[in-house]
Amino acid sequence: MPISAHLPVVGKEHVPTPGFDLTEPIPTFLMLEIETRSTCNRRCAACIRNSHPDRKAVQSWFEEHELSIDVIYRVMLQVREMGCGAVGLQHYNEPLEDKRVPHIAAMAKALGFASITLATNGDYMTPELAAELDGKFTELDIAIYPTSQYPYKQLDGSGQGPADATERETWLRTLFHQTKLNITRTLHCASHFSPLHPTEELAAQFAHLPCYEPIVRMIVNHRGDMLLCCQDVTGNFELGNVHDTSVADLWNSDRHRAFVQALDKAGGRSAHPHCLACPQAGWPKRA
DSSP, X not given: OOXXXXXXXXXXXXXXXXXXXXXXXXXXXXXXXXXXXXXXSEEETTSHHHHOSOTTTTGGGGSOOBOOHHHHHHHHHHHHHTTOOEEEOOSSSOGGGOTTHHHHHHHHHHTTOSEEEEEEOOTXXXXXXXXXXXXXBSEEEEEOOSOSSTTEEEOOOOOOSOSSHHHHHHHHHHHOSSSEEEEEOOOOOOOTTOTTSOHHHHHHHHTTSOOOGGGTEEEEOTTOBEESSTTOSSOTTOOOBTTTSOHHHHHTOHHHHHHHXXXXXXXXXXXXXXXXXXXXXXXXOOO
């Protein structure tokens, strides 16, 4: 069992405030990542939403929830006002289950985002949907999984096209003429609680490393929670919510800056058990 499975759900008592100059500003994020809807049509074993030991904590990802269009627009507008020009419409969900995605991408384009991306398994793709998406997104990241069974179990997917991976990639590329497609067939990377990876050994290997992930993206889940990184699903770090706080205030809060400053240094992962149990090396430092 991975070491992270033994860690308690922790809260604000773990914020690393002593010894940090919280008047020092932090860089603005490079990208907004927003989970507009909660659901996914697959039950991939390595995905945190499926492997998380606290099923109550992830219950809303197995129910139908959506951020309202008003909230999505407000968040994107605030992000543009902060000077960020990139948005991705995904996190721990399958974004094409949100029928509003073409409209949301059009909103992002109208707000002046230069990069509008989406990561999908492509199971719902049809020529008609592709026509709605093409040109609204600058890039689509499409993961073609090697099987519809464990560990990438597919429950639904009303799309079209061939099942063979090579033929499917060729077919997908015929559907888009303006949007760049990044198509991969790689396996899932290591994540907290994954039964497919040696998470305890990986966490021990990377425990001494700094982590720069918290200043790369501003991540908002379908509940409106601000998340620290790609390994945060449920809001482990209690950074606040866009329903009652502006993006700028969330990003520049004492709590968020304290985590950023702690993780900027070797050994900083000890600031929080979720970081100390992380099986990823993390992003390189921004220039």
